[in-house]
Every structure is written in C-alpha cells, then in structure tokens.
Amino acid sequence: MYSLQCCSSSETHNSSSNGYLLFSFFKQIMLAFVSLTCPPPSLIAPNSPVGVRGSRVKEQLSQYSISQRLFGESVLGLSQGSVSDLLARPKPWHMLTQKGREPFIRMKIFLEDENAVHKLVASQYKIAPEKLMRTGGYSGSSQSALKNTVAKMMTPTSMPATSPAMSVGGNSTGGMDLSPNSLAHSAMALHGLRGPASALASLTHGTGMDLNSSLSGRTSPIPTGLTYGATLAHFMSAQSSLNQRNLASHMAQQHQHQQQLHQSPVLVKSEKNSGSASVSKSLSGTQLGGHNNNTTSNGMTPSPMDDNSTPSAGHGLSGSGIPTLAYSLPAHSVYELAALTQELDTQGMTTKIKEVLLANNIGQKIFGEAVLGLSQGSVSELLSKPKPWHMLSIKGREPFIRMQLWLSDPRSIEHIQRLKTERREAGKRRRDLGFPMSAADTAGPNSNASSNTNSFMGGDNSSNDGSMGGSPSPYSGNASHHQATSLTTGAGASLSSSSPSPAKKQRILFSDQQKEALKLAFSLDPYPSTSVMEFLGQELNLSTRTITNWFHNHRMRLKQQQSNAVDCPAKEEISSSASPAAMANGGRESSGQIDPMHFRLLFHQRLFEMQVAAGEDASGHHAATGGSGSGGHHPGAGAGGINLPASLAGLPPQLAGNLNMMASLGMPYPFYATGMLSQFCMGLGNPSPDMAPGAEGLDLTLARQRVAALAQSDSEAEESDCESDTSSRTGPTTTHRRDGRAPAKMASPLMTAMASAKTTGGNHLSMSSQEEPAAQAARSSRRSRKPAAPQWVNPHWQQNSATRERDRLESEDGRDSSEERDKKKAKLLSSRFHHSVDANLNNFVETDAKTAGGRSSAEDDKYDNDEDEDDEEDEPASNKFNHRHVSPSRRSSPSPSPSSDEDKMDDESEAKDDDNNEHS
DNA sequence: TAGCAGTCAATATC
DNA sequence: GATATTGACTGCTA
Numbered sequence: 045m046y047s048l049q050c051c052s053s054s055e056t057h058n059s060s061s062n063g064y065l066l067f068s069f070f071k072q073i074m075l076a077f078v079s080l081t082c083p084p085p086s087l088i089a090p091n092s093p094v095g096v097r098g099s100r101v102k103e104q105l106s107q108y109s110i111s112q113r114l115f116g117e118s119v120l121g122l123s124q125g126s127v128s129d130l131l132a133r134p135k136p137w138h139m140l141t142q143k144g145r146e147p148f149i150r151m152k153i154f155l156e157d158e159n160a161v162h163k164l165v166a167s168q169y170k171i172a173p174e175k176l177m178r179t180g181g182y183s184g185s186s187q188s189a190l191k192n193t194v195a196k197m198m199t200p201t202s203m204p205a206t207s208p209a210m211s212v213g214g215n216s217t218g219g220m221d222l223s224p225n226s227l228a229h230s231a232m233a234l235h236g237l238r239g240p241a242s243a244l245a246s247l248t249h250g251t252g253m254d255l256n257s258s259l260s261g262r263t264s265p266i267p268t269g270l271t272y273g274a275t276l277a278h279f280m281s282a283q284s285s286l287n288q289r290n291l292a293s294h295m296a297q298q299h300q301h302q303q304q305l306h307q308s309p310v311l312v313k314s315e316k317n318s319g320s321a322s323v324s325k326s327l328s329g330t331q332l333g334g335h336n337n338n339t340t341s342n343g344m345t346p347s348p349m350d351d352n353s354t355p356s357a358g359h360g361l362s363g364s365g366i367p368t369l370a371y372s373l374p375a376h377s378v379y380e381l382a383a384l385t386q387e388l389d390t391q392g393m394t395t396k397i398k399e400v401l402l403a404n405n406i407g408q409k410i411f412g413e414a415v416l417g418l419s420q421g422s423v424s425e426l427l428s429k430p431k432p433w434h435m436l437s438i439k440g441r442e443p444f445i446r447m448q449l450w451l452s453d454p455r456s457i458e459h460i461q462r463l464k465t466e467r468r469e470a471g472k473r474r475r476d477l478g479f480p481m482s483a484a485d486t487a488g489p490n491s492n493a494s495s496n497t498n499s500f501m502g503g504d505n506s507s508n509d510g511s512m513g514g515s516p517s518p519y520s521g522n523a524s525h526h527q528a529t530s531l532t533t534g535a536g537a538s539l540s541s542s543s544p545s546p547a548k549k550q551r552i553l554f555s556d557q558q559k560e561a562l563k564l565a566f567s568l569d570p571y572p573s574t575s576v577m578e579f580l581g582q583e584l585n586l587s588t589r590t591i592t593n594w595f596h597n598h599r600m601r602l603k604q605q606q607s608n609a610v611d612c613p614a615k616e617e618i619s620s621s622a623s624p625a626a627m628a629n630g631g632r633e634s635s636g637q638i639d640p641m642h643f644r645l646l647f648h649q650r651l652f653e654m655q656v657a658a659g660e661d662a663s664g665h666h667a668a669t670g671g672s673g674s675g676g677h678h679p680g681a682g683a684g685g686i687n688l689p690a691s692l693a694g695l696p697p698q699l700a701g702n703l704n705m706m707a708s709l710g711m712p713y714p715f716y717a718t719g720m721l722s723q724f725c726m727g728l729g730n731p732s733p734d735m736a737p738g739a740e741g742l743d744l745t746l747a748r749q750r751v752a753a754l755a756q757s758d759s760e761a762e763e764s765d766c767e768s769d770t771s772s773r774t775g776p777t778t779t780h781r782r783d784g785r786a787p788a789k790m791a792s793p794l795m796t797a798m799a800s801a802k803t804t805g806g807n808h809l810s811m812s813s814q815e816e817p818a819a820q821a822a823r824s825s826r827r828s829r830k831p832a833a834p835q836w837v838n839p840h841w842q843q844n845s846a847t848r849e850r851d852r853l854e855s856e857d858g859r860d861s862s863e864e865r866d867k868k869k870a871k872l873l874s875s876r877f878h879h880s881v882d883a884n885l886n887n888f889v890e891t892d893a894k895t896a897g898g899r900s901s902a903e904d905d906k907y908d909n910d911e912d913e914d915d916e917e918d919e920p921a922s923n924k925f926n927h928r929h930v931s932p933s934r935r936s937s938p939s940p941s942p943s944s945d946e947d948k949m950d951d952e953s954e955a956k957d958d959d960n961n962e963h964s
Numbered sequence: 965t966a967g968c969a970g971t972c973a974a975t976a977t978c
Numbered sequence: 979g980a981t982a983t984t985g986a987c988t989g990c991t992a
Contacts, residue, residue, distance in 0.1 A: 407979080407980060407981085408980070408981065408982095409979095409980075409981090418970095418971075418972085419971075419972050419973065420972095420973085420980085420981075420982095421971080421972065421973060421974090421981090421982080421983080421984085422970080422971055422972070422973095423981090424980095424981055424982055424983085425971090425982080425983085427981095428981085428982070436969090437968095437969060437970080439969075439970070440969065440970065548973085548974065549973085549974075549986090550974075550975095551973080551974045551975065551984075551985055551986080552984095552985060552986085553974095553975075553976090553984090553985085554984090554985085571966090571967085574966095589986085590985075590986085592966095593984095593985060593986055593987080594984090594985075596966095596967070596968080596986095597984065597985065597986085599967085599968085600968070600969075600970090601983095601984085603968095
C-alpha cells in the first residue's frame, strides 16, 4: 500500500529525526484521510486502505499537532471549518465535484512532498500560511545544505539582516523554500545568523557530523558566531541523540568546555570585536527586537518582521560588553529545536539548572528575565514542576531549549553575574540620584544594565510601557497580554517612573471555605456547566468568571501534578489511566450534575470536618470558642481554627455534630445525599418523595423553604454567636492578609448565598433528572472533546492503553442509543460521584453505590472494577472519620477520577494548613 | 464557545 | 530577598 511504502520510506529518516517521525506519521494520516475519500488510482496509489474511520483520522491529526486551521489554510486553501467537515464527513470520490476534489488533489501534492509536514510545523510558528501555498521547488539536499550551513556557521561573517536572501518565503528561484533547512536558515538569516538550525536539521538527517568533537579541542579564541554555532551544535548533537543519557554527557562536556572557555578573556574581546559585530549585533538586535513591543504571546516569539525591525536598538553587547548568547536564539530557531527534539529530560534539566543557579547565586528572577524571557513565577514553576517533554507544546518547550542552550553556553554564568552586578549598580545609582526605587529598578534599571538585560534575551528597550508596577521583566512584553510590562526605554528613561502607574491589581484570595467549596465542587464535577458555575458563583459570592478560572487552573494544575507523577516509569500504570490525556478527556466524564443540596450538604460536612480536625489540632493551644478573628490563622468560630460557614456555625453544635454522628452510626449514604440529612438537621419534616435514594435531581422547592429557615437561622446566628467574629465569616483570608486588604468577597459563606439562591432559583441546577436528553447529549458531546490547544505529543504516550480503552468505550457509546448512553452515563456519574465524594470527604461516608441507586446492573465492568478496587481500599468508617489521608495505593490507583488527585492536592493543602497552624 | 497551554504578577511563604 | 503559589488573562484549537 502506498501508505505503507510511505511509512517505510520515511522511516529511513525517522531513526534520526523525530521531525521526520512526525512527518511519517502525518503522512500516514493524510494518506488515510485521502484514501477515505476513495480517490482514483491516479491520485493515490492502488490498494489504498479504505474504510479508515474518520474519527481516527481526526484523532491522528490532533495527535500530531497539525491544526486543521493551519493545514486548511496553508495547504488546502480552506478554512478550518471546511477541513473539519472534510475530516468528519468525507464524501466518496465519485460524489465530489471538480471543486470538491481540489482539496484532495492539494493533499496529494502535499503528501508527495517529504518536507511538507516539517515545513508546515515550522511554519506554524512563523511563516505566513499563504506562503506555504506557493509552488516551487524545495531546497533540499541535506548533505549539501549541511556543508553549506556548517561552513557558513564557522565563518564569523553574516549576511546583512536585511538581505533579500533572508526574506522568508522567497528564494532565488522564486519559489518558496520551505525545507527545514531553508526555513531555519531564513529565520536565522533574519537575525544575521547562519546555519545552526539548518545544521540541526541536517544533523538530524543522520549525517553524523559531530560538531562537538570539532569544538572540543578548541583552545583558540572563538568568534561569537562560532560560539553560537558551536553551542547550538552542542545542543543539536545532544538533542539529536535519542538517548537522553547522551544529553547528560553532552551537558557534562559542555560544562567542562565551559570551564575551559571561562578562562579565556579573549572570547569577550572577540565578541566585542566588530568582526563578529554583524552577528552579534544582529543577535542582540534581533533578540531585542524579538522582545520589544512586537512580541507576541510571551515576548519570545518575534516575527521575522519584528526581528528585522530592530536590529540596532543601540543596546547590544557592543555597548555593554555583554556577549551574544547562544540561548538568545530567535524563537524561530528555538521552535525548530523544540520540534526536532524528540526527548528531553526536563526534570533533569531543571535540576541541573537549579544546581547551577544555586551554586552561582543566581536568582530565578534574573535568570528568567535574562535567559528565558519569563517572569520569576513562571521560572519557579518551570523549575519546580517541569512538565515532561512529551506534554509540552512547541512553545512550552521553548524555555527548556533556552535552558539547554544556556547550559551549553560557556559564558552563561558570567553573563548573568555581570548583569546582576550592573543592575545592582544601576539601582544604586538611581537611589543615589534620588529616584525612588521602583519595582522596575529591581528588575531592569534604566541604565546600561537595563540594556544589558535586554541584550541577553534580545528585548528591545523600546517601548511597552509597563506600568503594572512591579512587572520587572522587559521580556514579559507580551503586548497582547493583559499584564502590562514595565519596560524601560532605550534612552534610559523610565517609563514606569515617568508615567503614573495604576494601582496594583489586587488579586482575589479565596477564603478557606471558598477553596473547600470549590474543591468539593471540583470533585463532583471537574467540568461544571455554566449554570453550575453560576450557582457556585452565587453560593460563594464570586464571579462566574472567577469560578471558571479556578476550575480551569485547578484542572491544569492537577494535570501537571499528574504528569509529574506519571513521568516516573515505575508508574506506568498511572500514566495509562491518569495521564494528562485522561485528565483532559476521561476526566471530563464527570457527573456534570452538581446538585445544590448535595453540594451544600457535603460542603457543610466538609467544613465541619475541618472544624473538628482543626479543633483537635488546636485544642491544646487555643480556647475553643470565640475566635477573635484577629491575627490568628484560621480564626475559627468554633472549636478550631476552621471557620465554619454561617450556615453550619449557626446550627446548634449538636445538630452540626449529627452530620458526623450519622456517618459514624452507619447511616446510609443516600440519607445524606438526598436531602434527608438537611431535614434531619433542621427538623423540617420528612423528606419529599423526590428525594428518595437514587434521585439524581432534587426538588429544591422544599429545599428553598429550608434555605429560608437556614438563612433565618444563619441570620440569628450571626447576630448572636458570630457577631464578634465577623472576620472569621469573611474567611481566614482576612487574617492571612498582612496588609489587611479585603480578601475574596465571601461575606457569608454559602448560607448567605443560599438565602439569595432561593431568589435566584437554584433549581436550575437540578438538571440532572430534568434536563432534556438533547441537552444531556450536548453536554456529553462537549465532555468528549479533545484538548483544543496544540500539544506536541509523544505518540507512545498519547496512544496509551487508557486512551484506546476510552476510545473504545466512546465508540461503543457511539453505537448506543442516546437513551442507553444516558443511562450508562448516569451510572458512571453516579459511580464517580460517590467516588469523588468518598475521596473528598475522606471516606467519611460508606459508599454503597447500589443503595445510592446509581448502579444496579452489571454494566460497565470498567467502573465496577474501579469501584471494587476502591471498596477494597476503603477503610472502616470509624477509621475514616477525620482522616483524610489517602493511602499510597489509593493515590496510585489507576482510577482516573480526579478525586484522587484532588485528595492529593487536598492533602498537600492540608499539610500546608497544618503547617500554618503549627506556625501560628 | 469551551477548554487548553502558557504566562504574568500579586501574594504568600521560606 | 528568593522562591512558591495562584487568580487572571491571552491566544489558540476543535
């Protein structure tokens, strides 16, 4: 078959280049795609596979990060929607009109070009899509290109930055040269650079040329351009190796090399030398330009035009003496490297970076600004929680590439040290001159140091006014980003000091109750619907946007946690089920049915639990009552440090205690779950029939009555018990804040909102049983969406068994009738609900799925198994009380339920809280 | 339009 | 002062 031939032929390249691996895969994808339409043999080789499922093709497209939009616009001349349509509903060839066949013909042409995918990927980050449509020969000989580029690389001369030859999209033949080499070369040329990326591309073609060896023995002064090329060559050589251990050795070699070169002052001299000035200047200028006002998302992705625009901003190394740095590669090239690097031990790299930073007393802040173009916080996250390489998009890989380059740079430490010194001196000068020390000063004083700073990463000093005060990074110049940046001008004038800086935007700080509520809601449904978000917003007195942000952040951070855990080979099993993909897809198989009453009750439960736990902790230290709300952490309104919501705080202690008592007495879960509990507590009568066990939705009519009663009770409680503890009701955050600023706006946790909910109508949330099947199906569809953002995915990881299993289930779902699917989902949801609740409430309640009415059949063995496993792990109820620790086995449970992870986070959070309590 | 990746920067914590 | 945390945001995707 053609596809197989393609595969095998491509595989000759694959051994040395993951870029071509990608290419090969994508080719197959596209062949499958084309074959799907049953084109004639004239277009596609005979015996093309027929019947490849469209969903599979789409999956593959997604898998290899070729966006439909890019592919459509660049190759097919179609919009993303059209591509999507083609993929989803391909027509037989004979049914296509001439026009309809055109995309397939384009695909054919595309497929015949071995460089096409690579170019496409590369272009995704820089090259204008329309230029991909140009016809013309691709340049192409890797070998010759290698020779040329390496030869050029070794020549410390460079093209003028404005050389026509550099213009992306054009070559001498008039056609667009989109080969990897030429793409990279174009990008490099735009920066007055030559060849490294091209050399990389060439190296990955298996030339085997070891530039390391050519450099290792070098003792003579190295011109900047050569250093640059050499550094890149080191990187490339390291990265082109499929064995990560080689990278380590390369890095070690680099450091050894660095030690040697560090002794050579000639290097600096040579770097200052005008002989390499064009390269240096171009580098600094273009890097600067890459991070000036034209920067894109993070200031690291200058467009070619941007690069050209600021080659001589006047702060290059020539003025500062800061040499050109290899890691200040243009984003294009970094992307190239990222795309072509199959594997990188991000953990190892960050460890190494941290060691180096620590050893040299280099802060994350200056490192981030000078090397990565990121803020301190981002650096902190990168270093402390690096994502596995395969989970990173190309853009996400960029910092790691820069780290690698930085590690490979023999002068890296010196650069940073010098920068530190100059900053310090500049700040001192400013203070001496009477200028107030602004936040910008701490990051990049408006002086030579500032320009030096920029020279590291290539940011142009022109521009962006920052003003957020405190934004230190000249490279955070994400013009499109909401945060303004605090930049300094090239002339040395401080915009941040000359322009009024608006007040700092205060960040909302969630109170503990809000956090708990959100976590609980998350455990119930990591993907709540809009209405649920609104409900939560009302309940917690937060904006829906804030709720949305929290859920998103929480998902992302859980995923990151998972990925870090999964990165360990020993936890392969986890990776197969609790992988980020599982989080992204399987994780969505959540209930989506946060029932208001469930939520409230569980929340009360949780708060009470916290109170008890905190009370136990604090019993020896604090008086149990009358939290002053001032100064202490968790100034509990009751027995402990935890601040109960008014709803629960307002209840007589014995009633609140009944929540736990019932559990300890072994009352069945449904009793809690269906509203009877609240009636029990409130003495409001018998449960309504629709709150019988198994009822998914709740009639809030009665609940609203109780809400009113509770609100009344709450109100009374506020007037009596809690009047002296206003701060506690506003949440511990208040007392956490050193500056006394208002915390998150949770005036009356839950109950006040509950009271208001009766007017806003919380019953819209009881949609689980009332929702129209169509709406449920729609949501179901939404929940099976794939991640939208591009991911540079490791195929092996991507195609884990969990994914396949999920696909299988989904496909089975697809065959089910909607009713059956809904039933199945309901069962799953029920199961997951109890799972989540169990985990989140520390196994407080003995789960009994059957009595909960969630599942009665033997369907979904998968979930049965999960549940069984958990049941086995369940501790006796008596032991569960007040114990939120999740056993290791539970943590490593293959269950993709977010609750386990939530527990993990909860545990950590609790550990912190405990720690805080201890501190207090 | 929802969700994801990446990031900033305010704030907390060490 | 350095680092970690986290709410908020942009840009992109399906």
